[in-house]
Amino acid sequence: MQNERSPSESEVVISRTRNIDGRPVFDTHLTPTEDTRTKVIETKLPAVIPIVFLPGIMGTNLKNKKTGDAVWRPPNMSLNLADILGVVAALATWGIRGPKQRQQILKAEDLTVDNGGSIDVGESGLAKETARKRGWGSVLRTSYNPVMGLLEARTSRIVANRTLQGWWSTEGLRPPGDYGEETGQPPLTEPELMKAARYDFDVWCAGYNWLQSNRKSAEDVRLYIENTVLRHYREQKPPVPADKVILVTHSMGGLVARALTNLVGYEKVLGVVHGVLPATGAPAIYHHMRAGYEGPEQLILGSNAGEVTAVVANSAGALELCPTFDHRSGQPWLLLQDSKGLASTDEDGMPCNYPRIGNPYDEIYKNPSWYGLVPAQNTKFLDLSETEGGTKKNTRARFNFLIDEVETFHRDISSQYHNESFVHYGADGSKSMHSWQDIVWRGNTMPFSISQFTENDNGNGSFRLGEFRDGPKLTRVNGSGDGTVPTSSGEAPHGSGVKASFRQGPMGNGACNIEHKGYDHQSSYNDSRARWATLYGIIRIAQLADWAP
Incomplete structure (x- = not known):
């Protein structure tokens, strides 16, 4: 006696495709009369989760x-x-x-x-x-x-x-x-x-x-x-x-x-x-506004401080990517160092590590000093429009107002996530994924006054004056991430009640991270x-x- 056909052998499931409107349709074909298998359309009452x-x-x-x-x-x-x-x-x-x-x-x-x-x-x-x-x-x-x-x-x-x-x-x-x-x-x-x-x-x-x-x-x-x-x-x-x-x-x-x-x-x-x-x-936005983008991207996104500042300093969305008041729990991420990598100090003997009191908006973003986000010498890039008489008023004040709005956004959104949030982020500490976790100006600041700095910023992250060839310049230091967002920022939601947090890259755990680089x-x-x-x-x-x- 022949064995009965299994359910999979006695049924033919008709494949489902989509029509021009994206709705499910079923593509059927005529079969020989001796094919008595049941033809099945697996359909369901329509309901969509977009x-x-x-x-x-x-x-x-x-x-x-x-x-x-x-x-x-x-x-x-x-x-x-x-x-x-x-x-x-x-x-x-x-x-x-x-x-x-x-x-x-x-x-x-x-x-x-x-x-x-x-x-x-x-x-x-x-x-x-x-x-x-x-x-x-x-x-x-x-x-x-x-x-x-x-x-x-x-x-x-x-x-x-x-x-x-x-x-x-x-x-x-x-x-x-x-x-x-x-x-x-x-x-x-x-x-x-x-x-x-x-x-x-x-x-x-x-x-x-x-x-x-x-x-x-x-x-x-x-x-x-x-x-x-x-x-x-x-x-x-x-x-x-x-x-x-x-x-x-x-x-x-x-x-x-x-x-x-x-x-x-x-x-x-x-x-x-x-x-x-x-x-x-992400501190990377500071780097781009002071030195332009890196690699081939700079030809399109901006190769120097002027090209980037002219756009980003007038973009609320882009400025909202700047490190927040609670970035790394308010710890400094902008560091001024001497040529040996030791912290520079101000006239009061305080290390020049910013923000000092968890307020990057006043200490860095509005600060017109040579290490600020838009130093005095770059104020001209804030508004390059033609004006009658050739002068512009309140350019700096308008920028400071925009920074105030950025601060408000940061404080309103701090630690706020949808109740059902799932997060994944990159954690790779290799040089190829350098993410500007810390912004470091390293070099000899002693021969320079503020006014001299304004004349010798090359717009690509370095200063130089005459015989003093070791002026401050933006220096890469170790930092992990995905090449843009540092790990410290990517992992921050983990402590804010999200449902799941995936740390991905060689600094993460799990079989799929072992011996695999980040992304x-x-x-x-x-x-x-x-x-x-x-x-x-x-x-x-x-x-x-x-x-x-």
């Missing part, structure tokens, strides 16, 4: 509000011809623009989000038109589209034929500690994954104007979620339940998310996954550890959803 991705600073494409012309489209870094030509064009465009032109072009009030960038749907299964409707064209493609495609693909293939599928049945069930989780969180369980699989997860992207304050960007993101994302599901026929969203953030996008949930008070966020969040700021800040979401932590957070957050029929 995932909204928030990019980092400079990661959103911007265009002019009036003309619609593209203003900021950072070049995608890949080896295809179009991207290579894009890099060449960006270098040709920005390489010849000095401080004045940069300041004229990159004004927050003149710009808005540009969704016309190139798109890579990757393994998402979406049509490009669908991805563009969801905002994928508003961001730097090579940094963000791949992870958005992976999130779309993985969350649509959790369960099939009533069993866990592929990645979820193996990698997805590993202990979080293998990926550097620090708080002792348990692995995902099969019931948790089955519950999450009751929902569809549609990945959207919310680009924002990174030049404006993160509080203002949070208001814009709220409107985008309400009027574009959730409205999309309300207007389906019949309407599709989609009550709240999950936010996945990169870098500055985490500040926008924290402002959205804790300052704006938006309640339609189920939870947040933060990647490489500068929770208490670069901008491309962190192209790392498998960051992606694992993100998917883990999404499934854990999804347990709170209660609108599936």
